[in-house]
Amino acid sequence: MRIEAHAELILEAYKATPDITLAELQALLADHGTEVALGTIWRFFARRGITRKKRQRTRPSRIVPTS
Secondary structure (H helix, E strand, C coil): CCHHHHHHHHHHHHHHCCCCCHHHHHHHHHHCCCCCCHHHHHHHHHHCCCCCCCCCCCCCCCCCCCC
């Protein structure tokens, strides 16, 4: 796989900037001569068990006493 040849570059960029977007990684790879789809980058991280989803904060659960 072409993207695997750039694994070190991708992981270093992710380590330096954990909130880097897939589009930014796509542009970085394009600068290095490799054009890939966003899904390819997403699967790259999925194979390594790295999640890229940002979750919204939710309120903590609260138990309401009943009378």
